[in-house]
Amino acid sequence: MNFRIAVRLGAFLAAALVLSACRAGGSRFVLPVAFEEPHTAATLRYPDDFGSHEAAVRGVASLLSRELALPVPDHVMVYIYTSRAVFEQGLVTDGRLPAVRAAELSEFAVGVGKRRQLLLQDEGAPPAAREWLRLVAHELTHVAQIELAQGEGRAEQWLAEGMAEWAAFTVLERLGLDALAERRAAALGHVREQTALRQSRLDLETLGTPRGFTVRHLREGSLATYQLAFLMTDYLIRRHGFARIVEYYRSLAAGRGRYETFRAAFDQSLEDFEAEMLAHFGRVLR
Numbered sequence: 001m002n003f004r005i006a007v008r009l010g011a012f013l014a015a016a017l018v019l020s021a022c023r024a025g026g027s028r029f030v031l032p033v034a035f036e037e038p039h040t041a042a043t044l045r046y047p048d049d050f051g052s053h054e055a056a057v058r059g060v061a062s063l064l065s066r067e068l069a070l071p072v073p074d075h076v077m078v079y080i081y082t083s084r085a086v087f088e089q090g091l092v093t094d095g096r097l098p099a100v101r102a103a104e105l106s107e108f109a110v111g112v113g114k115r116r117q118l119l120l121q122d123e124g125a126p127p128a129a130r131e132w133l134r135l136v137a138h139e140l141t142h143v144a145q146i147e148l149a150q151g152e153g154r155a156e157q158w159l160a161e162g163m164a165e166w167a168a169f170t171v172l173e174r175l176g177l178d179a180l181a182e183r184r185a186a187a188l189g190h191v192r193e194q195t196a197l198r199q200s201r202l203d204l205e206t207l208g209t210p211r212g213f214t215v216r217h218l219r220e221g222s223l224a225t226y227q228l229a230f231l232m233t234d235y236l237i238r239r240h241g242f243a244r245i246v247e248y249y250r251s252l253a254a255g256r257g258r259y260e261t262f263r264a265a266f267d268q269s270l271e272d273f274e275a276e277m278l279a280h281f282g283r284v285l286r
């Protein structure tokens with residue numbers, strides 16, 4: 001998922017979209033996107049090659065696949081909802097989420113990536129808008145995670161969100177719209193606000209579950225919690241490389257459980273990693 005921020009996205013939806021007016025007030029567009037043609041990331045040009053929603057999804061998928069070796073499935077269904085209410089309804093009818101979870105998610109999220117599905121809320125801006133591309137890249141990374149792990153919710157939740165943020169910033173950097181180094185510096189500024197961190201606690205045990213992650217960011221703020229997840233993932237990537245994160249995801253499919261899979265992938269227990277991160281934040285946030 002991706003937290004709700006002030007995003008105004010323009011309404012340049014292609015004529016090929018299937019439109020249905022919804023009783024909840026707003027519209028729902030269904031856009032099947034196939035990736036069977038060869039990827040052309042090397043020749044992608046921004047913003048010319050991101051002129052429609054379909055082109056934007058294809059372009060982002062090409063970059064994720066080519067730059068980060070993420071396995072993008074050969075097709076995804078993209079659902080675009082033009083209001084919060086229709087988004088909530090779509091999470092139930094298209095995403096098959098329980099109604100209670102859909103109501104909670106739609107309060108703070110603008111996108112959800114499911115198995116070969118992107119469910120996105122679009123309040124109307126061009127497909128090439130920076131925040132739209134960030135949202136598509138974030139949710140497509142979740143789609144790739146599900147392909148790798150052959151299931152949902154198997155990874156540490158902070159790592160799932162941190163990886164999606166990291167991949168999205170990398171796509172934006174490749175398009176000349178952002179810089180990872182700047183994101184890192186900005187994130188450090190935000191995590192200072194985390195109450196838990198100020199009390200020298202990270203509580204990765206809780207932050208590692210979807211429910212625990214949600215509770216934490218409702219309590220301590222979405223931005224700070226996602227930035228914390230980004231920084232911890234960034235730390236792992238700088239030590240082991242992004243390919244190791246992909247391998248971790250692939251190894252989740254073996255079903256050895258969260259603690260053993262983490263330890264095998266990163267050569268240390270979750271507990272030891274937590275202690276190391278606390279010491280790291282203690283130094284850099286002084």
Ligand SMILES: [Zn+2]
Pocket residue numbers: 001002138142160161164
């Ligand atoms: Zn997410």
